Amino acid sequence: MGTTQLESVPEPKYWHLRTVLSEALDSEFAVGQVLPNERDLAARFGVARATLRQALEQLELEGRLQRRRGVGTTVAPPRVGVAVGSAELGWPGAPGDAWQAEESDRATAPAAVAELLGIAKDEPVHIVRRTRVTGGQPVAADLVHIPASSVPDLTAIDAPAGPARARAVLRELRRTEFEGQDRSVELGSARADDARALDRLPGAPVLVVTTRYFGAGGTAAVSLATYRADTCRLTFGADGVEIHHTPERQAS
Amino acid sequence: MGTTQLESVPEPKYWHLRTVLSEALDSEFAVGQVLPNERDLAARFGVARATLRQALEQLELEGRLQRRRGVGTTVAPPRVGVAVGSAELGWPGAPGDAWQAEESDRATAPAAVAELLGIAKDEPVHIVRRTRVTGGQPVAADLVHIPASSVPDLTAIDAPAGPARARAVLRELRRTEFEGQDRSVELGSARADDARALDRLPGAPVLVVTTRYFGAGGTAAVSLATYRADTCRLTFGADGVEIHHTPERQAS
DNA sequence: CAGTGGTCTAGACCACTTG
DNA sequence: AAGTGGTCTAGACCACTGT
Structure with a gap:
């Protein structure tokens, strides 16, 4: 008009x-x-x-x-609401936390993660790769970084490579007392490996959720989760309430 | 190598x-x-x-x-960490909440917002426009939608247009008992008005934070905040802890 | 004014999926 | 093999910022 x-x-x-x-x-x-x-x-x-x-x-x-x-x-269908808040309180890998552990390796953490963990940048960490699937579609991939110092017994783990070992590492982490966590969300672009896991092209927009897990008087683990920005809406339910609808457009 | x-x-x-x-x-x-x-x-x-x-x-x-x-x-400098979690518990406009009320109007809410509020899609609401500034730079713009039904006395407000009236509307909202809130984050692109407020071009990537405020047994208000995705990192501190560093890159 | 990034064009070829 | 989206080119002009 x-x-x-x-x-x-x-x-x-x-x-x-x-x-x-x-x-x-x-x-x-x-x-x-x-x-x-x-x-x-x-x-x-x-x-x-x-x-x-x-x-x-x-x-x-x-x-x-x-x-x-x-x-x-x-x-495209409306974006999927993916719970990132209350549903995930506690250590990564806690029963029924929506993530699937895939693999575990020992490597040196990227500089930014090392700083978050408060460790030297060449100190090796355990890296657990996980994926998250909702409605048959992969929605997120993440890497949990666990310094060897925060789970000393971890060196004894020698389960066969693959999901079994990944789960074992997370199980070991849960022996420490959980003291809280901390999150941030920012925009990023998918690197080659994430892109493959999320069935997207390199450079696809993703929401990067950085979670710090506190325990034993310090930062016990850091998780870097990358969610498909095109299909996901991250929800943070303060009261266990879920957002039902898709706010598809702002005010004109 | x-x-x-x-x-x-x-x-x-x-x-x-x-x-x-x-x-x-x-x-x-x-x-x-x-x-x-x-x-x-x-x-x-x-x-x-x-x-x-x-x-x-x-x-x-x-x-x-x-x-x-x-x-x-x-x-660009490292992204600014912007607190969206604990620092903002309570009604919008609570003292020291980092937002600056700019203007208030009566209009019909967009369909998606009306659905979140649980009102008819032609029922008029009060819309309070706010901006958020950090370090001298505008980082976010939002619109708080308040149905007339949830703050009956609001019709009596006749402060002069501008920040004064906007603040008055939010003050009136705070008379209701606060019962909780609920958030979601998703990727969007800045519309013309948001782009202007954020000093960006139309279509610039933004993080859209949708917050539902509960009170008086229902959804009392809905806020749509758009943050500059290029300069902001949204932080959700579960324990009042702040994330200090910029996780600039994931694992290689 | 000159110099910058932003928009737009018309075309070419490539990578991938499907019948 | 045909049809799709993804990449890339070489060039043009526009909108904006500074001097």
């Missing part, structure tokens, strides 16, 4: 296109439906394919679209 | 460029330093400017770079 023409400050084409497509998605498309291919869409809107792609990228970032090479572009 | 050549699955140029630039930033650049301009950098690496820009975009998304039109590209 109104004159959308004659903009004193004309908005970029790709941004306008994003808006038009977004409205079309709301009114004319169902979840899972495939869109026309990029070349057709670009022609239909009279723009170059690169410009059309810029609009699609925005919508994918907002979780509205899903694109797969060789397949096409489909309308 | 080893033969980095002969990749069976060659990584994209822009991704390799990102890595090279990232390492250069670590070793050869100081925070605030300006990089050569995009045309020079592209020529130096023997790629098209668009490809170079793709690499810069990644690094900006990761908070490593800051680009300003007409000025140049500079090395």
Whole structure:
């Protein structure tokens, strides 16, 4: 309703296109439906394919679209609410914590993690790789870093490589008294290994959740979890309450 | 250490460029330093400017770079830790809550917010606009949605438009007993108004924090806060502990 | 004004999935 | 093999910032 023409400050084409497509998605498309291919869409809107792609990228970032090479572009379902708060209080690997331990290795922690742990940057740590699956889809991958100093008996672990050993390491960590935790969330981009685990391309946007676990008078472990930003909404329920709905758009 | 050549699955140029630039930033650049301009950098690496820009975009998304039109590209400082957890328990607008109320209006809430509030989608609500500043820089903008039904006396408020009225509305909300809250974090892109408030371009990546405030037996208010994803790290301190360092990179 | 990043184009080729 | 999205190019022009 109104004159959308004659903009004193004309908005970029790709941004306008994003808006038009977004409205079309709301009114004319169902979840899972495939869109026309990029070349057709670009022609239909009279723009170059690169410009059309810029609009699609925005919508994918907002979780509205899903694109797969060789397949096409489909309308994405609402984002999945993933509990990161109350459901995970306690040591990593506690029973029923939604994560699946995959593998464990000994290596030197990255400098940033070493600093969080308060250890020398060349001190070896145990690294447990875990994945988190919701609704059949992988939503997150993480690495739990445990300094050898905080779980001395750990050196005795010699379970066969694979999930068994990973679980054993976490079980050993739980012998220490749990004294609290601490979290931060920031935007990042998936590295090659994370991208593979999350079924995305390198550079895909992810939400990086850094958790510090306190015990035995210091930082006993640090977990770096990377969640798919396109499909996930991280929920922090202060009262065990869950958010039901997807706030898909802010105020106009 | 080893033969980095002969990749069976060659990584994209822009991704390799990102890595090279990232390492250069670590070793050869100081925070605030300006990089050569995009045309020079592209020529130096023997790629098209668009490809170079793709690499810069990644690094900006990761908070490593800051680009300003007409000025140049500079090395960004580490992300600012912004407390979103314990420091904000209680009603919005409680004394010393880091937010600054700017304005208040009566309008109909967006459909998604109406659903969170459990009201009809055409029922008018009070919308309080707030901003959050840290270290002299705007880091977040939000809109607090308060249904008229949850604060009946609110209709009597007739303070002069502006911060005074906004504060008055929040003060009125605090008369209700506070029964808890609930949060979720997801990735979004800044709309025109948010972009302006955050000193960014439309479409800039933001972290959208949706908070439900419970009181009087239901959802008394919903806040939609958008944080600059490039400069912010949201912290949730379970024990009042603050995360000091920037986890700039995950395990290799 | 000159110099910067932001937008846009038209085309090419590649990697991947599916029939 | 055909069709899809992903990458890359070389160039143009625009919007904004400083001097």
